Amino acid sequence: MKGSCERQVFERLRLAYGTSGWWPAESGFEVMVGAVLTQNTAWANVERAIAELRRADLLAPEAIAAVGLGQLASLIRSSGYFNVKAARLKALVAWIHDSGGLEALGRMPTEVLRARLLEVKGVGPETADDILLYAFHRPVFVIDAYTRRLFSRLGAIRGNEHYEILRRRFEEAFPDDVARLNEYHALIVRHAKDVCRSRPLCPGCALKDLCAVGALQPG
DNA sequence: ACCCAGGGTCATA
DNA sequence: TATGACCATGGG
Known part of the structure; x- marks a missing residue:
């Protein structure tokens, strides 16, 4: 063998x-959004939700932070668990902001970044590794x-x-x-x-x- | 009608 | 440590 x-x-x-x-996305932040939205959900349903976010010009951390929770939930309706996932996207962008932005996060060592990702409510091991590998290009599986x-x-x-x-x-x-x-x-x-x-x-x-x-x- | 999909959190034993 | 309930849409 x-x-x-x-x-x-x-x-x-x-x-x-x-x-x-992979990953099918136009930016690192879009990877992060997709990683949350695809939790226990068929990707086809996520694509529609991302298309809605794109149409509303919400595929940026500051834009997600500024939109209303109910508005966000209705836009991602097709991805299922929309109330839960809207809150998770909010937690994610709050974390990005508190961390000094995507550029600052990109300078962190992989193990540090992973540990910090896992502290975000709604980001478990698989979602964290999706983000590390496909948004931050870190050597994780x-x-x-x-x-x-x-x-x-x-x-x-x-x-x-x-x-x-x-x-x-x-x-x-x-x-x-x-x-x-x-x-x-x-x-x-x-x-x-x-x-x-x-x-x-x-x-x-x-x-x-x-x-x-x-x-x-x-x- | 039923099952599953590119999971995670929280409560309970 | 390890199950179980819950979240919810859309396609097969």
Whole structure:
């Protein structure tokens, strides 16, 4: 077996799908907004909400800070949990302001920035890592439900490991490699949407032979 | 009608 | 530490 399981799957997906060019956004702040809005929500619903925010010229921290909470909630209605998410966007832009702005945040070391992100109400581990990787271009990996499901099926993990345990595994497979960590998460999401949605061993799956072998060893 | 989607918080045992 | 309730829209 050549290389770690994490590296094998990456190589297989990359050959199958090529480059994805994530995250779909026109600015770092738009990445941050999308990361909050997509929490437990289909991306198509988030796209409409972001389009509404763009139409209202609200894709800037100061603009979100200035708009009314109810107004904000109604604009992001399509993304679901709109009352919760409106409050989370408010908390996010308040945090940006209190931190001295996006430029100041961009100068912080990754571990400091991560710890500060996790203090924001509504920003958990996955949202924080989305923001670190795709808005601030830091070498972290995003563990989502797709990643757990895929690697569980491959036999490489149990699936219920703690977030930080899994994150460390992927980051150690591609240390300080922002480009590959970026592409990897994008590929996993793309693959999940493409074929292996509800069952293993789907025909045409890029990982079919890995599934057929039965299991990949952890590590 | 039911299930799920690019989670997180809070209360409870 | 680890479940459970809650948040809510839209597509399959």
